[in-house]
Structure formats: C-alpha cells, structure tokens
Amino acid sequence: MTQLSSAEFNHFLNSIGQAVMWRRSHACPCVNPHSGQPKPSCQHCTGNGRLWQGAVPARTGVAGREGQKQWVQFGISDVGDVVVSIPSDSPLYAIGPFDRVLFLNRTEPFSHNIVKGVNEQINFFVVGIEKVLYLDDAGALVDAALPAVLADGTLDWTDVEVPDGVTFSVTGRRRGEYYCFPATPFDRPHHAGAALPRKVVLRRFDLYANQ
Structure with a gap:
C-alpha cells in the first residue's frame, strides 16, 4: 500500500x-x-x-x-x-x-487619489512611488515631487508642493x-x-x- x-x-x-x-x-x-x-x-x-x-x-x-x-x-x-x-x-x-x-x-501596480492634509496614510505595503499629479488653481496638471512612505504608511514630503485640501493621484507599485x-x-x-x-x-x- x-x-x-x-x-x-x-x-x-x-x-x-x-x-x-x-x-x-x-x-x-x-x-x-x-x-x-x-x-x-x-x-x-x-x-x-x-x-x-x-x-x-x-x-x-x-x-x-x-x-x-x-x-x-x-x-x-x-x-x-x-x-x-x-x-x-x-x-x-x-x-x-x-x-x-x-x-x-511579486509586486503589482497601483494608482489612486488622496486628499492632501486629510488622510495621507496608505493602508498597503508600497514598494515605490513613481508619480504624483494634481491640478493647480488654473486647472493645469502639475507633476509634483515624490514623497517618501514611512513604516506606518504615512506620506512624508520633503518638498511640499501639493496644497492642503487638494486631491492628488499617487502611482507606483505595491x-x-x-x-x-x-x-x-x-x-x-x-x-x-x-x-x-x-x-x-x-x-x-x-x-x-x-x-
């Protein structure tokens, strides 16, 4: 057997x-x-x-x-x-x-919107951020500086380009x-x-x- x-x-x-x-x-x-x-x-x-x-x-x-x-x-x-x-x-x-x-x-792409100054904590494991975009007061598309991602998922900005209250898109891999x-x-x-x-x-x- x-x-x-x-x-x-x-x-x-x-x-x-x-x-x-x-x-x-x-x-x-x-x-x-x-x-x-x-x-x-x-x-x-x-x-x-x-x-x-x-x-x-x-x-x-x-x-x-x-x-x-x-x-x-x-x-x-x-x-x-x-x-x-x-x-x-x-x-x-x-x-x-x-x-x-x-x-x-393995990793996978992501891209979603966040409101600056409201909730900038990402609730998944980010491998890297590739692009951040937002619209200025004139409606022009702005390619902003990339933030770092802290251990708790909070975005840490060195050069704060996105104004508070403005929606921005963040794209990368997770x-x-x-x-x-x-x-x-x-x-x-x-x-x-x-x-x-x-x-x-x-x-x-x-x-x-x-x-």
Whole structure:
C-alpha cells in the first residue's frame, strides 16, 4: 500500500513556493457580543473589529491559473482570490480566519487619489512611488515631487508642493496582501496520520471591509 509522504510534499512546495509574511488575527475586545459590531472609535482596531499580530516569515505554494479557475467554478473562491497550498512545516499551516498574508516575491501596480492634509496614510505595503499629479488653481496638471512612505504608511514630503485640501493621484507599485477568507479555512487534512498540505483560499485585503 502506497502511503503519501508529507515530507516529500513539504520539500516540493518549499522548493517552488513563494515567500510571505503571515499575521495572526484576533477579534478585538471592543466588539459588542450582542450585535457583533465593533466600536467605531476604538483606537486599537480603528473600528474594523480585528487585531493582527506581528508578521512571521513563511513559505507557501500557490495554485496555478487552471487550479484557481476550478475553485472558482466550484463556487469556493471568486475571481481575484488566490488559492495556496501550505506545507505542514510552514508556520502558515496554522492559518485561521481573517489572518493576513503579504506576498514578498511579486509586486503589482497601483494608482489612486488622496486628499492632501486629510488622510495621507496608505493602508498597503508600497514598494515605490513613481508619480504624483494634481491640478493647480488654473486647472493645469502639475507633476509634483515624490514623497517618501514611512513604516506606518504615512506620506512624508520633503518638498511640499501639493496644497492642503487638494486631491492628488499617487502611482507606483505595491505588494499584494490577502486575508484568509473565513468560509474556507478547512481543518488540517490528515491522511493515515500524516499532516498533508492545506489548501486555503485567500481574498484581497482591499475587500476586507466588504466581507
């Protein structure tokens, strides 16, 4: 009788897998046990009802395009989700609902608008900013100096060219971050006592507020 080897699965997934940073999720104590709603003014979770621990490095396999399309067809995941196959020797193997996963081996473009002086904190991991544009009082397009991005996502301007209250666009590249979709973190699939890889659906963290 042939027995599946978790060690061989782990070796294969670690050799082809991607590096990620995993952050464990916890429910914030501010959530009302009766309504299930978080406290909007909570300074710890900023009103979203979840807290995340510090990042832990890990590795995981990522399903190919065809494999991900099959999960979409089964109704288990949606377009834009990522299906990962996690080796049992990875810290990520303990992933649970709402845990966050930041992919380190790939980047993606972004471009969106921010109002100067209102909320200049970017809530995703920026690799680099390539261009900042705004319209002056005459309606002319201005190519502004590029700000630095601090560790907390706040924009730090050396040459303040964008006036307060003015909307500007910021374009660059960022790392993709996902969260463990709460409907799909299956229990560990043991086979004859062996801890085999887990398949888990990860959803874009941008969509967290709409889960």
